[in-house]
Structure formats: structure tokens, C-alpha cells
Amino acid sequence: MPFHRFYCSPNLYTKEEKQAIAQAIVKFYANLPPFLVIVNFIEVEKDNFYVGGESTDRFLRINVQHSAHNAQDTKEKRDWMDGYEKAIEPFTKGKGINWELQITNADVSPIV
Template sequence: MPFHRFYVPHGLYSPCDKRSIAEAVTDVYVKVGLPRFYVVINFIEVSEENFYVSGKSSTDFVRISIHHIARHLPSRERKRDFMQRYEKAIEPFTKGRGIRWEIQVAEMDRDLWNENGINPPLGGSDGEILWRKLDRAIPYSTDHLELR
């Protein structure tokens, strides 16, 4: 699952902006085959008196923290390609508005990940294809890929 936390100054983005950002970010992952429901995005609004950059209160900075669990990017080239696609997706809400931003991605251990108590199927497997089609986690059998 890619889990995104957008730390933003209070009121920077409207509810419509947040929906648009969530759709754009989700599309980055769906285009490479991840199930839509894997993508989770939280907007954490921080008041001006609690948001500091360079030791000064800030109202024009967004910090994006991403945890990748479902997929790891195996090479520098793939990592930079991901960053380029991600930057393009959020550009209308960052650079396009004169907002400063920082993105950080951490790759997490997929063995320490469950969806609804289920260890997710491997990327590209029949189980993951089924989850993508249903847009939800369901018990699956690796033998026959039938519902239990």
C-alpha cells in the first residue's frame, strides 16, 4: 500500500483540492497496476504556530511523507521515474500555486503488512489481479484463487 501523509498549513487546500490531489496521486499507482484501494492519503492540517521551516513559521510549505509497501523500486532509474511522475501529478497544487514542498518516500517491509487481517498477494499475481478487479481485500487461496 502506498500511504501518503500531506502535512499542510491549515486551510491551504479546499475539500475540492484534496479530492483532486487524491485522484491524481491514486492515478500514479493505478497506471502501474496497483489496486486503487491500496492508495491511502491523509491530509494533516497544521496550524501556523505549529508549522516551521528554517526556524520560521510557514504558510506556504507542504511536506509529503510516503510509505511504499506493496512495491519497491529496484533501481535509481525506476526511483527517479516514480518521482518525476509523482511531481507531475501534484504540480498544479504545489509549483503551480507557488507553494514550496518536499517529498520523501520510505520503502517498508511487506512481510509486516496486512489488509483486513490478510497478507496481500504478491505484485502481479492472480490474487492481486483479483483484488484490483474487486477493489477490496478478500481472502484468497494461492492454490485455486477462490474465495474462502
């Protein structure tokens, strides 16, 4: 179940853009039922978001947590990242903002 957190300023995205982002991410996970893909927008006021010691409202931090399938090798990781960046590009590079993406893979090893 992939869980996506978008940390952004309150006015960075409209309601319609948020829905379009969520739909683009669901489409990216075409092999999963849509109800398993979660996208959460966490709005952070400018005076609570600092980059390089300066407050900003033109920055986006994305954290994706995978709790089922994890990429197994460097090529699979790179292919996933390239595809994801392409899916959300209109809302990142296309908006001219600074952004970064972090992927966290949960431990899926069996419990013994």
C-alpha cells in the same frame, strides 16, 4: 499499499483540491486497485510549522510510505519521482508553495 501523508496548513487546500489530489495520486498508481491507495491530509497550524526557524503556512511536507513494491534501482526511483511530481504539480509548483517529498520504503524481505 501506498500511504501518502500531506502535512499542510489548514487553509492551503480546499476540500475539492484535496479530492483532486487524492484522485491524481490514485490515477498515478494505475496498476493498483484504487482502494489500496491511501491519502491523508494532516493539517498543521502556522504556529506549529517552522521552516528555517520561521513559522509558515506556505509549506507542504509529503511523506509517501510504500509497504509492498519498492523501486529497485536509481533509474526506477528517478522515473517514479518524476511521474509523481508531475501528477501533483498543479497542487505544489502550481500553487507557488515550498514543498518537499520523502519516500519511505518498508522492508519487504521475507521473515525467516
